[in-house]
Amino acid sequence: MVNQTDSPEDPSGTGQKSGIRHIYGNLEIIQEARRALLSRKRFSVRNQIYSAYLLVFLFAVGVAVVLILDIEQVENRLEFLEFANEFTSEVQQARRFEKNFFLYGTNIEDAIENIHMAESIFELNADQFSKILGASLQQSISKKISAYGQLLDQLDDIKRRNPEGMPDSRELSQIESEIRVYGKSILTSAQGLIKMERNALRETLDRSRMIHIISLIVLLLFLAVNAYLLVIRIYSTLKRFSRYAQRIAAGDFTPITPRRRYRDEFTELALAFNEMIKEIDNREAALIQTHKMRAVGTLTAGVAHELNNPLNNIMLTVHMLIEDYKALSDEERLEMLDDVAAETGRSKKIISNLLDFARESASKIETLDLNQLLKDTISLVENQIRFSGIKIELQLTEHLPHIHGDGQKLQQVFLNLILNAVDASSKGNKVQVLALPGDQPEFVKIKVIDYGSGIPSHIKSSIFDPFFTTKAKGKGTGLGLSVSQGIVAKHGGQIEVNSEVNSGSTFTVILPVTTFPRDIPIL
Amino acid sequence: MADKLSILLLDDEPIVGRRLKPALTKIGCDVEVFENPVEAVARIDEKEFDIVVTDIRMDEMDGIQVLEHVRKKWPRTKVIMITGYAMMSLAREAMERGAFDFIAKPFKPDDLRQMIANAARELGSTVDFTPAQ
Structure with missing residues (x-):
């Protein structure tokens, strides 16, 4: 499906877009599914019923x-x-x-x-x-x-x-x-x-x-076979659609594609489902963005604070340079100017790090180095965490296989898990972030471990529900884990939770690694 | 030496020390610079400084701990806290725990010099500082 959409022969004329795949709002794929659904010959349930009646009548x-x-x-x-x-x-x-x-x-x-x-x-x-x-x-x-x-x-x-x-x-x-x-x-x-x-x-x-x-027997057989086919047709399709509904509820927004050689009343249902998928997908994308902006808000305090350090360095250096300009040697002046240059660079990095994350860009799928991604994420939240008096420990595994996905969205997932871990921890605790090979060779896992309050077992099943939160009013949106799970599901992965009250929680994100030539099925 | 104001400056940003040491020396202070709070506390144990200037937020030990240590060991020593903008609550806490004053980053050398002059006056000493107009 995906490859078809991306192929250069794509008749929809989106040639210049090929190569870039989006995690959300895949209109072309839904359009493609729509075309495929509609291109089949029509043989409706109504037709089947009518023609069976006609055959019975002719036979009689x-x-x-x-x-x-x-x-x-x-x-x-x-x-x-x-x-x-x-x-x-x-x-x-x-x-x-x-x-x-x-x-x-x-x-x-x-x-x-x-x-x-x-x-x-x-x-x-x-x-x-x-x-x-x-x-x-x-x-x-x-x-x-x-x-x-x-x-x-x-x-x-x-x-x-x-x-x-x-x-x-x-x-x-x-x-x-x-x-x-x-x-x-x-x-x-x-x-x-x-x-x-x-x-x-x-x-x-x-x-x-x-x-x-004989005619009675033939009639009976024909009616039985037709009834059986009709029941199979309707029943199996209904079952298929209930599977679709479950799949969509679980966050898999792959559009429905043709399963039969003909189209019928259920085709309209499939089209409606695809339309719904598109809407949900757009909404989820919007939700992710909303959630991200909240995360940005949280991070801003830390970043603003962090920015004060290079700013202070520049201010002190510049004032001293002005004050002692004549007394200083060329070498000393140069050294001070170098400091100013380095500190402005540092400021830029602090801000661009946050802006990179905050920017609402068209998400794209690329090959990602998980270790680098985690380092970037940690540097984004470092101030926030230090601010809370919690130590963060990053343990990477060398030469982890690369993963395929939307870096910004995955960063949002890790950020969210880390900030949750920080919220659950009390001052002086540590939060561990581990990047490990998965249990199966085609997966990697990222563990975020805290030694905080843990999750009571009676709410464990609801933590991924949207708008579920244990945080104080106005502090949490209840979207973090729900959004994270949605993003990870889009990458063909999953989030697992292990938690014990008063001894902490471990959130494990399992993601498929990039394998060639097969692409992971992101839609 | 006795009439010179002894200052211990603790900030994990090296540039702060590099710039403030000459700035404070110019107004007649004897400045020792530390980037590591553990080393700084060890030095405080050895010597009674007139003024300790410390950043509030550092990795190994925070400024509040340094403050408490100083207050316990040398009650006469004035402690000036350097804080970030977003940490007013911490600054307030520091004041409650007996800090002399706090200064928010980013600041000019003269801001700190003024504060040190104030502290010196309380200590019954003087520094060679007139604020620039």
Whole structure:
């Protein structure tokens, strides 16, 4: 993220700024995060819900259409089955009359009537019959029916020709055997047809049932999967945002960057969060500045006092030079002037030290020598501390790895911890400042130890809260530790406290060292 | 020697001693300069000075301690405190503990000479000092 913003190809045109990173008010990074958040394709939760409903609806429509078609088929099959039954019963009827004719010589017209009825049913539904039986079978049945009909007609003829008694039995028995073959064949076909059609109907009904069951299962699965995805999507995002909130509360003001390939309602929330981060960040920067100005106020007394020493030296020297100008040798005059020059230089240093600290400059990240930083800090507070009758002891470790950060802000942290330590100490005590390698190689730690009153355990958890103070009204702002913790967190470090009532406190600042090529994640 | 005013000047700023020694010698004082309060106190133990001029704020020992030491050892000795501007409370404390007077930095040589002249008068001695107009 950071490297992207700093890269020379940065399209935002802040090229001249690249290389300088600010701890506070990183507008470009927030803008960058905003662009990244908005550049994704939109797929909102609403869209997901709507499209799921649409899919379910389309699916239901599809299932309904299939079922309607299926029912129609069932209807057709039932209708056809009815015809087939009718056809079969007509044929059976015809055969019964035919049998009676041969047995009892009853008239044959009823059989002819029945077979005509059967034939007309068959012809009327020829399409359906041929569809089910196949065209050739249908035609052969049709032929058999007409053949059967013709044979019956012949019988009728014979009967008419011989109204009395039985005609020639030879001719009859030949017709009889033929007619039985046809009749049986037609009946078998018709019964086969009914059986086939029944099976087909059962199949259709079975299929319809399967469609019902399967579509219900599919629907259930789809709804379950969609609900699951929706819940995961909302729940995990909410959880993520609650993590963001905790992170921000802890002082990490890194803007929210895209975590998904698409943007949705939560994107707006993320943008609002980033906007809030920007505001909090600005406010914290302002708070740090306010706090710093208070520290400057505290230091001013000490500095003003310290300034009196070189000023006094200059005053005495100049007055003596004026007084004894003629009596003094050139060498002595030069020595006095040298003193004046040196003392003015000393004054300048005392003031510029404070002014450097007080100056509201655009904070920038640079490589820092921790030892030098601590020395500078101590020289800033030295007068203040001597003034309080407390001894300060600085113990540095040679060749500590450099750290990366905003020197002024870190100085503010150390200054604050030292001044707190001084406030907690009574006259004659000492305050120790130690610069040590960290417990892990990529960290350094700075300890500020006092042997003062210590922190009661019941307030230990609140000391980093903003506006929490144990100092007398008007003495402390309650911002020092809160601001310090914010600054240290920005540097990727932390502050630890160890304290025992009446034996003193140790504040340990742990900071990451500069590692190459990786930059520490300051945002 | 007896009529010369003996002064011990203690300030941890070396230039103060360098400039004030000739300034006070000129008005007829016998000046011993110290930068280290411990050494100065050791010398006070040896010799009774007429006047001790000491800075209030020093690293090893503060001016108040020096004052108390002098008051205990040589009650007749006048002690003049040099203070910084921001230390009026300390100056007041010094006065309560029996300092003769205090002078705030930065001061002119004549300011101190005047104060020494006042102290000398109280001691029944005189110094060769007329304030410049």
